[in-house]
Structure formats: C-alpha cells, structure tokens
Amino acid sequence: EAGVVQSPRYKIIEKKQPVAFWCNPISGHNTLYWYLQNLGQGPELLIRYENEEAVDDSQLPKDRFSAERLKGVDSTLKIQPAELGDSAVYLCASSTDYGTYNEQFFGPGTRLTVL
Amino acid sequence: AQKITQTQPGMFVQEKEAVTLDCTYDTSDQSYGLFWYKQPSSGEMIFLIYQGSYDEQNATEGRYSLNFQKARKSANLVISASQLGDSAMYFCAMSLIYNQGGKLIFGQGTELSVKP
Numbered sequence: 001e002a003g004v005v006q007s008p009r010y011k012i013i014e015k016k017q018p019v020a021f022w023c024n025p026i027s028g029h030n031t032l033y034w035y036l037q038n039l040g041q042g043p044e045l046l047i048r049y050e051n052e053e054a055v056d057d058s059q060l061p062k063d064r065f066s067a068e069r070l071k072g073v074d075s076t077l078k079i080q081p082a083e084l085g086d087s088a089v090y091l092c093a094s095s096t097d098y099g100t101y102n103e104q105f106f107g108p109g110t111r112l113t114v115l
Numbered sequence: 116a117q118k119i120t121q122t123q124p125g126m127f128v129q130e131k132e133a134v135t136l137d138c139t140y141d142t143s144d145q146s147y148g149l150f151w152y153k154q155p156s157s158g159e160m161i162f163l164i165y166q167g168s169y170d171e172q173n174a175t176e177g178r179y180s181l182n183f184q185k186a187r188k189s190a191n192l193v194i195s196a197s198q199l200g201d202s203a204m205y206f207c208a209m210s211l212i213y214n215q216g217g218k219l220i221f222g223q224g225t226e227l228s229v230k231p
Contacts, residue, residue, distance in 0.1 A: 035219075041223060041224070042119070042206050042221025042222050043160070044221070045219070102210060103165065104162070107159065109158045
C-alpha cells in the first residue's frame, strides 16, 4: 500500500512569490491534515479536512494561506505571498477516522526555504 | 490549555542499552490518546506506539514500551536494546477527540543519539 505522497520535497523561492504544495493521502483515508513544522519544533496543525470539508482551519493564516481538497482526495496548500518566516517543513498526514485513536500516517514533507 | 512537554532536548545512549524519553501532558479531558512518533533525518514521521487514557496496561510494541502514569500525567517512552538506527528525533503527541477533533498536539521533541 502506498503511503502519503507529497511534492515537491524541496522548494526554494524568493519572498513575495507564491508557492503551492501537493498531497495525495493513503487511499480510503477520509481525513487529511496539513501540519507546519518549524526547525527544532514539533508539528502544529494548520488545517484538517473531513472528506472535502475543512472542519478545523483555526490555525491557518488566512491572509496568505489557502488550501483545498478536491473531491475529498488530493489536497493543495498555497502561500501567496510567501514571507521569510514561512521557511519550514510542511507535513501532510491522513487517517481513516478522527477518533481518539486516529493513527495518522505522515508524508515525507515539503521543506520550504524563502530567501 | 492542552500541552505536551518534553524536557530533554537531546539524549545519548550506548548501543544495546535501554533509554527513557520523558513526556508530560496537560489536559482536563478524560478521554485522550498519547502517541510517540520517530522522525529520522529524512523527515517522515513514523508512528511508534499508542496509549489510550482508559487503557489500564502500558502499551508495548516490540522494543518500545510506554510507561503511562495517569496521576502524574506522564507518558514516557522506553526503548530497550538501542540500535544505531534509533538515532532520530522523537515526538510525544496527544489527541483529543471531543474538543479538538482528533488533531495531534506535539511536544518539542527529543533528539536521541545512539553511540556504537
């Protein structure tokens, strides 16, 4: 079974440029998460989807960040315009349910560097 | 507020010895789950072990065991017979279903280095 796929793995852009990250969850997983991981820190949730509905986006900086999950499968996270402080790893995860025991399977992440 | 605290930024252990990674949590919820993830330098988060708040026995998965002390709100990870491949970042995380919809709240992580 294929794991969570993310692309690109690395991205270097100049500040004020737009950038997009793509995630393909494990087949059959209806819950999808985007996490932000700053250097030396644990991941923090940006947004959670149940199928195609964003059910928790309280931590998403909506002035510059946007996300979508078309047809409840793939998801795209966008930043426009990027700022220096956005340099971090963006992790995508998926799970079959959001119960207390919801083992989340993570992708390899996209490492963003903003110059 | 819900919080996970890992007080050991870095740990060293000799190969084949056991090591304990500390984790304390703070929540007023009665129903929660505690997880440990491993993050090698390649970046992916690898699930290691899970403990539910109502589980009476400590969880074990191969060389990993979780020392769950509910009254102290601690969930320490014990790795027995350390291997060189265990060198990585280790994160403790908590999941709250009723208030947080199952999102994971992570600690700051502990970097484990296994010496040959």
